[in-house]
Every structure is written in structure tokens, then in C-alpha cells.
Amino acid sequence: MRAALTLAVSASLVAGAALGPAPAARAAEVAEQPAPAVRFVDIAGEGGTVLKANVVTPAGADGSARYPVIVLPTSWAMPQIEYLAQARQLADSGYVVVSYNSRGFWQSGGEIETAGPKDVADASLVIDWALAHTPADPAKVGMAGVSYGAGISLLAAAHDKRIRAVAALSGWADLIDSIYSGRTQHLQAAALLGGAGFLTGRPGPELRRILGDFLSSHLAEEDKMIAWGRERSATTHLDALNASHPAVMLGNAWGDTIFPPNQYASFYEKLTGPKRLEFRPGDHATAEATGLFGLPNDTWTSAHRWFDHYLKGADNGIDRERPVQLKPRSDGGYEGYPDWKSVQANQRKFALDDTHGILTGVDSGADGGIVMLSNTLDQFLKTPPVASIPLLPRAFAAVWQTERAATPQRVRGTVRLHTTVTPTAGDGTFVAYLYDVGPLGLGKLVSNAPYTFHERTPGRPFAVDLELFSTAYDVPAGHRLALVVDSADPLYIAHNPAGARLSFSSPADDPSYLSVPLRAE
Incomplete structure (x- = not known):
């Protein structure tokens, strides 16, 4: 740590000298202070x-x-x-x-x-x-x-x-x-x-x-x-x-x-x-x-x-x-x-009409990345975790996609998921992901969040409201948004009994939706 600090400070002084007076003159100024x-x-x-x-x-x-x-x-x-x-x-x-x-x-x-x-x-x-x-x-x-x-x-x-x-x-x-x-x-x-x-x-x-x-x-x-x-x-x-x-x-x-x-x-x-x-x-x-x-x-x-x-x-x-x-x-x-x-005053709701059922306990390939690594790469290289949305196994991943957008969609704030879940076991975990999907089906992760429930009645549906982690991400024109839900992610501990299934539906009296905050132009 001390060596790294010394090198970094030395580098900053060298860089500053290039923008200011000549090195000798600058050194004299520093020496006087x-x-x-x-x-x-x-x-x-x-x-x-x-x-x-x-x-x-x-x-x-x-x-x-x-x-x-x-x-x-x-x-x-x-x-x-x-x-x-x-x-x-x-x-x-x-x-x-x-x-x-x-x-x-x-x-x-x-x-x-x-x-x-x-x-x-x-x-x-x-x-x-x-x-x-x-x-x-x-x-x-x-x-x-x-x-x-x-x-x-x-x-x-x-x-x-x-x-x-x-x-x-x-x-x-x-x-x-x-x-x-x-x-x-x-x-x-x-x-x-x-x-x-x-x-x-x-x-x-x-x-x-x-x-x-x-x-x-x-x-x-x-x-x-x-x-x-x-x-x-x-x-x-x-x-x-x-x-x-x-x-x-x-x-x-x-x-x-x-x-x-x-x-x-x-x-x-x-x-x-x-x-x-x-x-x-x-x-x-x-x-x-x-x-x-x-x-x-x-x-x-x-x-x-x-x-x-x-x-x-x-x-x-x-x-x-x-x-x-x-x-x-x-x-x-x-x-x-x-x-x-x-920040999130302009909300757009996307209906999640179809019913999807997934087997739990298997990682579908949709993941939130690796702690301290994936989002650092995104910070410096603009390379967030990715997944091929068409290739995600539908037995283990529920997928909903929007139409291609004619203009850029500037996601700002907290995306919210409202859905109805029917489990076959009293305990369970699922993870929701929002992807930016390009023309070839490659999805770049926009946000994600986990949800765990305990002591629910098997076979009885219940409503879930889940906030994904807040973000500010620009989805290019011509791309889709995709919501993916699966039951396993290395970032989190899951509580799914062996052989359990989860069903995600949209009852007529309580429709499921994804609410996305979009910056108004």
C-alpha cells in the first residue's frame, strides 16, 4: 500500500509538471512551500x-x-x-x-x-x-x-x-x-x-x-x-x-x-x-x-x-x-x-402478460456478475455482464421482452417489478434481471435484485413487489428491454428445495408489470 501510494503521488506530480511551469521552476516553487x-x-x-x-x-x-x-x-x-x-x-x-x-x-x-x-x-x-x-x-x-x-x-x-x-x-x-x-x-x-x-x-x-x-x-x-x-x-x-x-x-x-x-x-x-x-x-x-x-x-x-x-x-x-x-x-x-x-418521475409500465414456470436450483446463465470485478469492468471498459437472451433455457429462466424502441431509452432510478408468484414449496428464491438486448440477442445487464420468501403455502399465489438496484443506463435506439427471472446466482444464497418450481402469472384483478423510470428528453 505504501509503495503504491508513493508511485501514484509521483505519477501525479509528473503529470502536473507537464501542464505547468518547467520542471525545475515547479520544483523550486514546491521547495519554497x-x-x-x-x-x-x-x-x-x-x-x-x-x-x-x-x-x-x-x-x-x-x-x-x-x-x-x-x-x-x-x-x-x-x-x-x-x-x-x-x-x-x-x-x-x-x-x-x-x-x-x-x-x-x-x-x-x-x-x-x-x-x-x-x-x-x-x-x-x-x-x-x-x-x-x-x-x-x-x-x-x-x-x-x-x-x-x-x-x-x-x-x-x-x-x-x-x-x-x-x-x-x-x-x-x-x-x-x-x-x-x-x-x-x-x-x-x-x-x-x-x-x-x-x-x-x-x-x-x-x-x-x-x-x-x-x-x-x-x-x-x-x-x-x-x-x-x-x-x-x-x-x-x-x-x-x-x-x-x-x-x-x-x-x-x-x-x-x-x-x-x-x-x-x-x-x-x-x-x-x-x-x-x-x-x-x-x-x-x-x-x-x-x-x-x-x-x-x-x-x-x-x-x-x-x-x-x-x-x-x-x-x-x-x-x-x-x-x-x-x-x-x-x-x-x-x-x-x-x-x-x-430522477424517476417519468415511469413507463410494461405489461407482463404471459405466464411462465421455471424449475429452481439451476443457474440459467443470467447472472449479476462477480463482486468487485464485473461492475469495475463496466466502469472503465463499458463491459457489463452479458447473456444471450435467445439461448437462455426457458425451463430455468422466465423471459419477457419489449418491442424495439425507436428512440434511446434513458433508464434513471429504480426499476420496479410487480408480479404474482405461485410456489410448489414453502421457501424459495428468485432473481430478477433487466437486460439491454441488441439486434443479435446479446443482453447487457442493466440491473438485478434477489427475492426470498419463507413459509408460504405451496400452490397458493402471492403478490411480489421487488425493487431492482438503482441505475442510470442508456439503452440505444433499436434495442429491447428484457426481464429475465431465474432461481440461482453466485452473488446470492438461494433457498429453493430440490425439485421445486416457481410460476409467474398476471391475474386479471392484479396484472403484473415492470415499471421503468425513463428520463424525459
Whole structure:
């Protein structure tokens, strides 16, 4: 990590020299400017647990002036130098920055609490330390983080009124809706998080039990697992967060396979203070990754502007911009909206008239991809997971297709499926996929989502409303949309008994449909 950081920063300096003064002159300019002061410290967290941290202060800070302070908890499994490049940039522009390794990881003490009460208490104690040991201004406190650090930042802001601005990037507001959406275990996401936790930290007994039950499908105490996740979700503490009224910026990627974007969008709509929502192409934390190496990055640029306005009072216009900023998965630029509801105000319903029955337990070939890989490839190479729609075996996949569209269809927001399911067993799982289908029948994945049911009466139909993961995707003119439903996907744990069947129908008194939000031209 240190070597990669050094190479990346060196590369950025070389690239910048090509655009500015001659290298010798630029080197002289840099030499004349003192660098921010960096020091590594130990901070006592909740219960005296040692948190390994680094502090970056503006060059020349001597205690005679006070500076806004930003606290950065590290991401899951990341070392304490994760934010060092960003901390230097922030210090250059007049911030004190304290980054610390979350408890239970690397050299910090304690056990992994998964953003539990001790992690929230740690954040407040780090703020206490910063106010006592750095030239930090107690009236100008901010928190930010990527992934795990984002989740802790939101929770801390709900419990500590000193926090006036937050930038929560690639995080979660609802932990259960993230890795257990549709009552379906997100297998690859949970396994990746669990494995990284065991490799780089010390999971506590509660996390070991929760993770073991989750991955083994031992859900006899599902209520306890959900309660555990709810306590660690900012949406549970929404009233306290709104009462505190900090300025909250949320950023995420359309294809985040750890914390899908839906839960952030829903949470954003419920915030009452100053707020901003940004979605970009990519997978978990890939939208922020280059910024962690000190390279130009849209997400971090927005975060800096957010803090500049709400902590330093800079009149940079960010408060006057449309607060919802979306970058589609095509090559288009950013689109601004006044709120999330406006993103998906134009809904088009497609009727799902035919009845389809499928055998469960067999992967049809329609899949959501591989965690942290498929959507990263889509981000950089525009190559989402694909499937040949005509070749999908209809015994294992139900398929509906629209007519070819005469004009481009710009999908924006959350696609919703309403259908009636009749199972032959009490438990079951299915996964819905939306594809962009070209003239040769090759489908590019637009979105997907799983759904699991338990203790239903075999043979008795029931209605299902399922939200697919939010996205921004442009379907070219002449292409079709295809809805595919099957019962197995490597991303998720399925609950289909051997030999079970699922039937999808459209009763006259409750027709099935697919509702697609399309951007109005």
C-alpha cells in the first residue's frame, strides 16, 4: 500500500509538471512551500482501547490560529495510511486532519464491532483528542470516510452534535437492506467482508456468530440478526441526525455490490438538513479509489468543496447547485436533479402478460456478475455482464421482452417489478434481471435484485413487489428491454428445495408489470 501510494503521488506530480511551469521552476516553487506536518499518534478510544492514528496539520500551524478539523475513520480492513494523500491535500487548504484505524483492525486494539456503539464512542473520543492536541476549531468539525468509514461517520454524526458536515462515500445507511435485501443473503459480499476482517483484524464473538449464521443460512434467530444490523444503520437514528442538522453528502457507485445505491437514495430523501447525493459508475469504493492515491477524482473534489462551504464558509456555489448529481454508465456527463423523486418521475409500465414456470436450483446463465470485478469492468471498459437472451433455457429462466424502441431509452432510478408468484414449496428464491438486448440477442445487464420468501403455502399465489438496484443506463435506439427471472446466482444464497418450481402469472384483478423510470428528453 505504501509503495503504491508513493508511485501514484509521483505519477501525479509528473503529470502536473507537464501542464505547468518547467520542471525545475515547479520544483523550486514546491521547495519554497513548507509541507503539512504529519505525525503518528496513539489515541485512547472507548474503554481505553488504543487507536492508531495519523495527524496532518497545515504547514506553519503554531497554535495561534484555529482550523477546521476533519476526522477520517478507515475503511474495513484498510491500514491507517489509507487517507494520507487526501489528508495532505486537505491540510494544504487549511484543515487539521485526523485519520485513525478503526478498532479491531491492524494495529489498533480491541475487536471488530462493525460500527457498533464502541465505534461510535471512538469517533467522539477522537474528536475530543483532536480538540485537545491540535489547533482544531471546536465549532468546525467534519467527518468523512469510504465504506466502513462512511458508515461510522453517519452514525457518529447522529450521536455527536459537534459534527457539522459529513461526506459518506460508498457507505451504507441501512446495513440490512444492503447485504440482506429481498431477505436474501448477499453471499459474495458477506464472504468478502468476513474474509477481509479475519485477515486484517480481530472479529468479536458477536460478529463471528452473526456472520456464521448468515453464511450458513442458519436464520432461526433472524430477528436478532436484523436488530443487530438496524442498530448499526444510520436510518435507525434518522431523528437524531435530523435534529443535529449536519450537512450530509452521500456518494456511491451504481454497481456497488457491497452497499447497493437504493438504500442511500431512500435515506437521502428523509434527511432534512443540507444534503447532496452523487451516484457514478463503478463498484464498491472504485469511484473514490484514485483519490486515495492523490490523483484527480470527482468524488473527492466534491467532498472538498462540501467541507469548504460548510466548515470554512467558502462561497463556492455547491449549495446552489442541484443537489442530486448523477453520472450515467454511458459516456455522458453529469445530470443534475432537484431531488431523487425527480430522477424517476417519468415511469413507463410494461405489461407482463404471459405466464411462465421455471424449475429452481439451476443457474440459467443470467447472472449479476462477480463482486468487485464485473461492475469495475463496466466502469472503465463499458463491459457489463452479458447473456444471450435467445439461448437462455426457458425451463430455468422466465423471459419477457419489449418491442424495439425507436428512440434511446434513458433508464434513471429504480426499476420496479410487480408480479404474482405461485410456489410448489414453502421457501424459495428468485432473481430478477433487466437486460439491454441488441439486434443479435446479446443482453447487457442493466440491473438485478434477489427475492426470498419463507413459509408460504405451496400452490397458493402471492403478490411480489421487488425493487431492482438503482441505475442510470442508456439503452440505444433499436434495442429491447428484457426481464429475465431465474432461481440461482453466485452473488446470492438461494433457498429453493430440490425439485421445486416457481410460476409467474398476471391475474386479471392484479396484472403484473415492470415499471421503468425513463428520463424525459
